[in-house]
Each structure stands twice: as structure tokens, then as C-alpha cells.
Amino acid sequence: MPEVYVKVTLKKSILDPQGSAVEKALRQMGHPVDAVRVGKYLEITLSEGLDRAAGEAALEEICRKVLSNPVIEEYVFSLEDRP
Amino acid sequence: MKIGIVRFPGSNCETDCLEAWRVMGAEAEMLWHQETSVRGCDLIVLPGGFSYGDYLRAGAIARYSPVMPAVIRHAREGGLVWGICNGFQILTECGLLPGALLRNAGLSFVCAPQHLRVENAATAFTRAYAPGQIVSLPVNHGEGNYYIDAAGLQELEEEGRVVFRYVTESGAEGGAGNPNGSVNNIAGIVSRAGNVLGMMPHPERAVESLIGGEDGGGMFRSVLAGKE
Numbered sequence: 001m002p003e004v005y006v007k008v009t010l011k012k013s014i015l016d017p018q019g020s021a022v023e024k025a026l027r028q029m030g031h032p033v034d035a036v037r038v039g040k041y042l043e044i045t046l047s048e049g050l051d052r053a054a055g056e057a058a059l060e061e062i063c064r065k066v067l068s069n070p071v072i073e074e075y076v077f078s079l080e081d082r083p
Numbered sequence: 084m085k086i087g088i089v090r091f092p093g094s095n096c097e098t099d100c101l102e103a104w105r106v107m108g109a110e111a112e113m114l115w116h117q118e119t120s121v122r123g124c125d126l127i128v129l130p131g132g133f134s135y136g137d138y139l140r141a142g143a144i145a146r147y148s149p150v151m152p153a154v155i156r157h158a159r160e161g162g163l164v165w166g167i168c169n170g171f172q173i174l175t176e177c178g179l180l181p182g183a184l185l186r187n188a189g190l191s192f193v194c195a196p197q198h199l200r201v202e203n204a205a206t207a208f209t210r211a212y213a214p215g216q217i218v219s220l221p222v223n224h225g226e227g228n229y230y231i232d233a234a235g236l237q238e239l240e241e242e243g244r245v246v247f248r249y250v251t252e253s254g255a256e257g258g259a260g261n262p263n264g265s266v267n268n269i270a271g272i273v274s275r276a277g278n279v280l281g282m283m284p285h286p287e288r289a290v291e292s293l294i295g296g297e298d299g300g301g302m303f304r305s306v307l308a309g310k311e
Contacts, residue, residue: 014230017190017264040139066147069140069176071183072230 002046002055002079008068009039009075042067055079084307086111087124089154091145096131096167096287103287107303116148126163126306127154129170131223131285141184141226142172151177163207163306164279168224171271171281180272180281181239182231188264192225196296197262197284199247199270200254206273207309208280209246211301217254218298220284222262222270227283229265229272239272247271247282 010016016037023036044062046055056079063075086104090097090113097113104111111128114121121127134145145151151173158164158179166174174180187193196219204214212218231239239245247270251260256268263283271282286299 014185015188015264017186017188021190066143067139069143069183071175071181071232072185 002050002052002081004044004046004055004059004077004079006042006044006059006063006067006075006077007039008042008063008073009037010072011074014072052079084109084126085124086126086128087114087121088112088128088130089114089116089150090130091116091132091134091148093134093136094130094132094169096285100128100130100167100287103290103299103303106290107300107307109303109307114150116145116150118150119153121150121153121157126165127157129154129164129166129173131168131170134169134173137226140176141169142176145173146177155179158274158279161276161278165208166281167285167287168227168283171283172226174279174281179279180274181235182229182272184226184283185228185230186226187224187228187262193227193262194223195221195262197222198250198252198260199284200250201246202248203243203246203273206246206277206280206305208273208302208305211304211308217250217252218301219289219296220286220299221288221295222284224263224283227263227265229269229283231266236266240267242275244273244275245269245271246273246280247284
């Protein structure tokens with residue numbers, strides 16, 4: 001069954017105070033950093049026996065309705081077949 | 084007026100709400116998040132706290148709890164719904180109110196008395212106040228930075244749906260008057276039909292002079308004045 005990796009990030013138009021704080025700290029330490037955005041990363045194992053198309057459809061709904069808030073966030077996911 | 088307060092796992096202001104209603108002369112009852120009806124209540128309160136640990140996003144999991152379809156149905160039928168703090172976050176997550184609550188701009192959790200201006204004193208929740216009245220209510224949140232896109236903001240402002248705005252004691256907006264970076268200093272809004280209100284400050288913690296002051300009492304009186 002596919003292993004799914006999901007990234008949820010704040011839309012570019014939304015200020016990310018967490019990212020700004022991390023960015024400032026990194027710069028203060030002398031690291032060559034221009035920008036930092038903080039987001040979420042999730043690993044999901046879909047149910048046994050699900051084909052790829054059904055998995056993708058389920059994932060779309062999961063990401064849109066639950067894992068992200070479309071008012072402020074966007075998401076990407078990738079499916080990889082487990083060895 | 085039958086009043087129900089929804090208790091989610093992680094709610095922590097539901098008992099304060101119950102006590103506030105008692106102080107204001109009304110009996111409220113507790114609704115459990117696993118129930119699938121609102122037991123015919125006229126007003127549903129979604130209290131503050133950290134429902135489901137604020138996991139994923141504040142309010143993101145609570146909005147899918149079994150009681151919420153009944154709360155949403157109640158709101159769509161014109162029933163009163165009042166979300167305070169985490170309750171406001173749940174109301175934006177489930178789409179009963181527009182916008183979203185982001186991490187506070189300064190990253191700090193804010194916990195202090197806060198001055199607010201009553202911008203709309205014509206709602207079922209605020210009619211006991213005078214328009215433009217400045218009140219002091221406690222704020223207590225880490226994610227109260229109200230955000231809405233430019234079109235949505237214009238709509239809220241034009242329709243007079245901003246109910247409370249953060250201000251300084253003298254009524255100035257912005258700067259030290261805004262504790263969390265909320266757009267247009269918005270502290271509370273109401274739905275277009277006026278029956279769903281969400282706010283970050285805690286009026287239930289301001290109904291007795293001994294603790295927190297009495298400025299929150301007007302909201303309870305407003306609601307009770309409208310009872311059949």
C-alpha cells in the first residue's frame with residue numbers, strides 16, 4: 001500500500017511569524033539565510049488493498065478538508081509504493 | 084432561553100461559562116461533544132480551551148466532532164451560536180464564520196486584560212452596550228491573530244459585522260492596542276444573519292467585580308433580554 005508524504009504550508013501571502021523568528025535567529029548565528037517558512041509534514045499509510053487512484057482521491061479530500069485550512073494554507077502530497 | 088455549552092476534550096472554560104450564566108441569572112447545561120443533537124437549546128456556546136490539544140490547527144479536529152453537524156444545522160436555521168476563543172477558532176474552521184485565526188504576530192501567548200470597542204451594539208449578543216463603548220475583557224490565547232483576505236475584510240467592514248475591535252484604554256487602534264496582530268484590530272465578528280458570533284476575548288471571565296471586572300456581563304444580559 002502506498003506510503004504518503006504530505007506537506008502543509010502557509011500560503012505565501014500569509015505572514016509566518018514563526019518562520020521570521022527562526023530566520024532572524026539563523027541570521028544572528030551567521031548562517032547565510034534569506035527566508036524561512038515553517039510548515040507541517042505528515043506521513044500517512046493508506047489502508048491495505050487501496051489502488052492508487054482511490055488513494056489519491058482520498059488524499060485530496062483528506063488534505064482539503066482536514067489537514068489544511070484553505071483560507072490560510074496550501075498542501076502537496078506524494079504517494080510512494082512501499083517496497 | 085435554553086442554553087447549552089459544548090464540552091470538547093480539552094475545553095477549559097466551559098465551567099466558567101456555566102458559572103457566568105448562573106451569576107447572570109440563567110441556568111445553562113453542558114453538552115458533550117459526542118452527542119448528535121443540541122437537545123433543543125436556543126443558544127449554543129462553544130467555550131474556550133484547547134479542544135483536542137489544538138492538534139493540527141486550533142479547532143481543526145473539534146469541527147468534525149459528532150455534535151458539530153447539529154450545531155451547524157442549528158446555526159443555519161437561525162439559532163444563536165456563541166464561540167469564545169477556541170470556540171471562535173472552531174467557528175472559522177467549520178465555515179460558520181469567515182477568516183481564520185493565525186499564530187499571534189509577536190509569537191507570545193497573550194494573557195491580560197484588554198480594552199475593546201463595541202463596534203456593533205445592535206446584535207443579539209451586544210445590545211446591552213452603547214455603540215462605541217469601551218470595555219475591558221481578558222484575552223488568553225496564542226492563536227488569536229484574525230486574518231481574512233482583502234475582499235472578505237471589506238465585506239465584514241461594510242456590513243458592520245466587526246463587533247469588537249482591540250483598542251487602547253483611550254480608544255486608539257493599533258500599536259500597543261492590538262495584542263496579536265489581527266487585521267483591522269478585529270477581536271470579534273458576527274455572521275451575516277447576526278446569529279453566530281465569534282470572539283477571542285473572554286466575557287465569561289468578566290461578570291463579577293471581584294475577578295476580572297463586570298464588563299462582560301452586558302453580553303449575557305443582551306442574550307437574556309431577547310428570550311421569549
